[in-house]
Amino acid sequence: KNEVEQSPQNLTAQEGEFITINCSYSVGISALHWLQQHPGGGIVSLFMLSSGKKKHGRLIATINIQEKHSSLHITASHPRDSAVYICAVSMNYGGATNKLIFGTGTLLAVQP
Amino acid sequence: GAGVSQSPSNKVTEKGKDVELRCDPISGHTALYWYRQRLGQGLEFLIYFQGNSAPDKSGLPSDRFSAERTGESVSTLTIQRTQQEDSAVYLCASSYRGGGNQPQHFGDGTRLSIL
Numbered sequence A: 001k002n003e004v005e006q007s008p009q010n011l012t013a014q015e016g017e018f019i020t021i022n023c024s025y026s027v028g029i030s031a032l033h034w035l036q037q038h039p040g041g042g043i044v045s046l047f048m049l050s051s052g053k054k055k056h057g058r059l060i061a062t063i064n065i066q067e068k069h070s071s072l073h074i075t076a077s078h079p080r081d082s083a084v085y086i087c088a089v090s091m092n093y094g095g096a097t098n099k100l101i102f103g104t105g106t107l108l109a110v111q112p
Numbered sequence B: 001g002a003g004v005s006q007s008p009s010n011k012v013t014e015k016g017k018d019v020e021l022r023c024d025p026i027s028g029h030t031a032l033y034w035y036r037q038r039l040g041q042g043l044e045f046l047i048y049f050q051g052n053s054a055p056d057k058s059g060l061p062s063d064r065f066s067a068e069r070t071g072e073s074v075s076t077l078t079i080q081r082t083q084q085e086d087s088a089v090y091l092c093a094s095s096y097r098g099g100g101n102q103p104q105h106f107g108d109g110t111r112l113s114i115l
Helices: none
Strands: A004-008 A008-015 A021-027 A029-035 A044-048 A052-056 A059-064 A069-074 A082-091 A100-102 A106-111 B005-006 B011-013 B019-024 B031-037 B044-052 B065-069 B075-079 B090-093 B110-114
Touching: A008 A021, A021 A029, A021 A082, A021 A106, A029 A069, A029 B090, A044 A052, A044 A059, A044 A069, A069 A082, A100 B044, B005 B090, B011 B019, B019 B090, B019 B110, B031 B075, B044 B065, B044 B075, B075 B090
Parallel strands: A008 A106, B011 B110
Antiparallel strands: A004 A021, A021 A069, A029 A044, A029 A082, A052 A059, A059 A069, A082 A100, A082 A106, B005 B019, B019 B075, B031 B044, B031 B090, B065 B075, B090 B110
C-alpha cells in the first residue's frame, strides 16, 4: 500500500464544473503539498498546508489531520486547469523533515 | 534567474555512458532536492542537501548514482554506466530552508533517454 494515495486517477469534467480530488496518507506528516504538473513536465506548487483550509483564486485545499485526508477543490473549472494534480507529504523523521513522498497523481481533463 | 534552472533540458545517450545533470537553485535557498519521474509513474525522491549538513542519500537507487553540491549553490547529479531503466525526467527543487514546512520550487527537469 502506498503511503500517499490519490483518487480519482483520471477525471474528465465539463467546463464550469466543481471538481474535487482526494488524497489520503498513512504516515505522520509535517505538511501536505498540492502540486500541478502541466504537459511538458513543469511542476508548480499550489498549496502547502498543515491544518485547516487555504484558498487561492478558484482553488481550495483542505486538510483533516485526524483523518489523514486532504482535498483539492477547483471551482468553475476551465480547460486551462487540465493538468496532473499531485499530492505529496513531508514526513516526520524525528524532527528532521525534508523529502516529499508523492501520490501517483490525478490526470484532470476539463472539456470546453 | 528567478527560478530553479536545470540543464540540459534533454539528454540522449547510449547505454553504459556516464551522464551529468546540473541544477541551479534559487539564490538564497539552502535546501536542494533531486527527484526522478519515470514514464507513467509518480515522482521518487533521490537525494536532499541542506546547507553544509550531510546529504540524505536514502533515495538513490544504486551506487551508480551520486550527487554533489558545493555550499548552497549548484548541484550535479551523476549517473555512471547508464542503463535503460535510468530513462526518466530528473527534477530538481529548492526551498528557502529545509524542513517540511517550506514550499519547494521545481525546475523544468532534464529528460534523460538511454538508448
